[in-house]
Amino acid sequence: MTNLFQNINDKNIEKLKRILKANTVHYQKNVNILSNVNPEDFIAIIDTGSVQLISTDYDGNERIIEDIGEGEIFGSISYSLNNEDVSCITKEKTQITYIQYKQITNDEIIKTDSYIIFIKNLIKLLGEHVSSKNTRIELLTKKTTRDKLLEYFRLQTQTATKKTFTIPMSYTELANYLAVDRSAMTREISYLKEDGFIKTNGRRITLLY
Amino acid sequence: MTNLFQNINDKNIEKLKRILKANTVHYQKNVNILSNVNPEDFIAIIDTGSVQLISTDYDGNERIIEDIGEGEIFGSISYSLNNEDVSCITKEKTQITYIQYKQITNDEIIKTDSYIIFIKNLIKLLGEHVSSKNTRIELLTKKTTRDKLLEYFRLQTQTATKKTFTIPMSYTELANYLAVDRSAMTREISYLKEDGFIKTNGRRITLLY
DNA sequence: AAATATTTGTTGCATTTGCAACATTTTACA
């Protein structure tokens, strides 16, 4: 995962942040932070901690749009607020740096040495963003819960070629991510165990095929 | 929708393309173009025409990842090929310009006047990409076909505040986009008509609420 | 450490959905 300031030394990061008029804010846990942000286009970088973007529709149903962790970005370039009621809640103590979108191409910054690296990082980061959205769409378009789970498991093991892995979230969150009913998902996981596809130990899953 | 070369005059577009070592290729209809592209990271811009990204899983099921039209971009920054078999098929006669990702920050280009505008356009375009993915995810995470349809209809009318609109694709493609069975979707549309929610005339739909 | 909240697992039941197999209409193209 790319970090917005990777390959830039600390001194230059500070310089960039100053020229970008970056604004760093600290939050406690469970704070709704979007209500504090001015509505202009911005990029937010999570320095430490994590947040969750949640939308609430007219029926009051909450839906997790995105989980955002350390080093990741979010903001108006990466999602539109539509008509929906989107809130952003810190999941723990969190530090966030805000950059106004329009500052990314201000007169001073384009003369800065590390600017090119910064832009490269930003473009790469946005690309990774699209890629992770595509992954979720791939999962969401699977027809059955079983197919969603098996594909999710496959993705978890494909990089490491390992047959055992630990899911990086709770089963409740996984059900949300896959957009299935949690209890129905648990049921399907039981069937997968019965059918000899997997073995589980808490959130640790071993593929038997 | 942003165009990668918007706000740049033709002369400068040519200059940029030259410095970016852009490569323009013409294709006939129904050609699999990804097989002709070298595997290095690239951005592809559709000058004219349109293409469809299709993945085929191990079962032979085809799934439309994305429809890409005039002025839009695709390529290795915006999706990863994973382990899947992704092919890119032209839907009509199509002209595509390829840019190597690494050229975006080459030594010569960063001295070019229109570079900043180009970068701005690229970042905006990538943001719009993420945004459209988010929209689809929002739809895919709705629980029932009815909810998916009603939300899709709402999104179609929200900008124009009109109650009537024409869906920009076939019902077959819409079913794919929403990841539901086509015939079941048709059935649900019938129910929506029965229940007085909508009125249809081909692909022209009027909301009655 | 006790109390509270959250997560996980289970299951009956009703609803929703995919699937299959059509007929019909519309569109593409040779």
Next chain:
DNA sequence: TGTAAAATGTTGCAAATGCAACAAATATTT
């Protein structure tokens, strides 16, 4: 323009899934 191909509409049926209502196990907080 005629023919083939694609899109649309319909419906019975079986399978998958959401929902509800729990109990039990973990985690978190005070």
